[in-house]
Structure formats: structure tokens, C-alpha cells
Amino acid sequence: MTRIILVTGGARSGKSRIAEERTLAFGRPASYIATAQAFDTEMEKRIATHQERRGVEWVTHAEPLDLVGALNLTEGQPRLVDCLTLWLTNLMLGGHDWQLAGRELVSALPRQASPVVLVTNEIGAGIVPENKLARDFRDAAGLLNQWVAAVADEVTLAVAGLPLKVK
Structure with a gap:
């Protein structure tokens, strides 16, 4: 059975x-x-829209930083992490060591007994950003995505609402 899906x-x-x-x-x-x-009204609306769409089949756990802890807390049922890109943003803007956190996540994923599906953004296909923080973020997101994809059982690319199996 596929257990880790990106x-x-x-x-x-x-x-x-x-x-x-x-x-x-x-x-x-x-x-x-x-x-x-949710740092502003627009993000509050986005979060509310996601929650309304999901409905009662989901138990929501808000965890902006400690993904490994959240995975351990929710063991025993399928889990969806949405999303790694926002998690990376939280880590980087909070001054946390994103590489250490990423390695800890990648180490924890193969040990999960219940399925984990992770969402991330593919951001490296555009232009080179004009400022250092944006370039650092783009590079970090690309590396984090590669690390997670390497341990994932399955990788799916979403294009125009359609899933394309990559791995």
C-alpha cells in the first residue's frame, strides 16, 4: 500500500x-x-474556504511549525499536510533552521504507520526572483520538495485540476 504521497x-x-x-x-x-x-483578512477567508470544502470527514490540527509532532499526534488515521510551502515560509520567516526541520520530517516520514499525503507548491519553473529572500525561498522549496519526493512512495503533479503521476 502506498503510504507517503507528495x-x-x-x-x-x-x-x-x-x-x-x-x-x-x-x-x-x-x-x-x-x-x-491567518495574518490578514484575505488569508482568513482562504482558510475558511478550505475548511468549508472539507466538511465533517476531517479533523483539523493547526500546526505551523512542528510537523513531526503533528504526525505523531495524529497517528492511526490518514493524514494530509497542507502545505509544505507554507510550513517552509513559517520556518524561514521565524528564523528557524529549515534544513534541520526538513531533515527531521524526511526521517520521520518512512516510519509512519498510517498514510500521509503532503501538498507542496512547485515554484521553481518561473523567473529568477529579484531579491535574496525570494531566491533563498525558491531554492529551499526546491530542495525540500526533492527531499520529500525521494522518500515518497508516490508523487503526483497537479496540472489544470488533473493529477499526473510522476512517481
Whole structure:
């Protein structure tokens, strides 16, 4: 059985919906590990829209930093982490060692007994950002995605709402 699944894609590519469907296929209820933080009204609305779409089949755990702890807390049911890119943002802007946190996550994933589906953004296909923080983030996201993809049983690329199996 596939246990670790990475779903990647661009903005509004359908990756969250694809990941939600994939997670629920493992069983219900499922745990939704949310990494987003609502720092403004627009983000509050985005989070509310995601919550409304998911419905009662999900138990939400807000965890902007400690993904390994959240995975351990929710062991025993399928889990969806949405998303690694926001988690990386939280780590980098909070001054945390994102490489250490990423290695800890990658080390913990193969030890999971229950399925884990992770959502991430594919951000490296655009232009080179004009400032150092944006370039550092782009590079970090690319590396984190590679690390997780290497331990994943399956990798899916979302394009125009359609899943394309990569691994």
C-alpha cells in the first residue's frame, strides 16, 4: 500500500482537492494538518474556504511549525499536510533552521504507520526572483520538495485540476 504521497503543482492547480480525495481514499475520518497562519483578512477567508470544502470527514490540527509532532499526534488515521510551502515560509520567516526541520520530517516520514499525503507548491519553473529572500525561498522549496519526493512512495503533479503521476 502506498503510504507517503507528495502532491505538487502550481497555484490553483487543484493540488489540495486532489490530495484531499487521495487522503480520504485511505479511510475516514482523516486528519488535516494545516500549516497556514491567518495574518490578514484575505488569508482568513482562504482558510475558511478550505475548511468549508472539507466538511465533517476531517479533523483539523493547526500546526505551523512542528510537523513531526503533528504526525505523531495524529497517528492511526490518514493524514494530509497542507502545505509544505507554507510550513517552509513559517520556518524561514521565524528564523528557524529549515534544513534541520526538513531533515527531521524526511526521517520521520518512512516510519509512519498510517498514510500521509503532503501538498507542496512547485515554484521553481518561473523567473529568477529579484531579491535574496525570494531566491533563498525558491531554492529551499526546491530542495525540500526533492527531499520529500525521494522518500515518497508516490508523487503526483497537479496540472489544470488533473493529477499526473510522476512517481
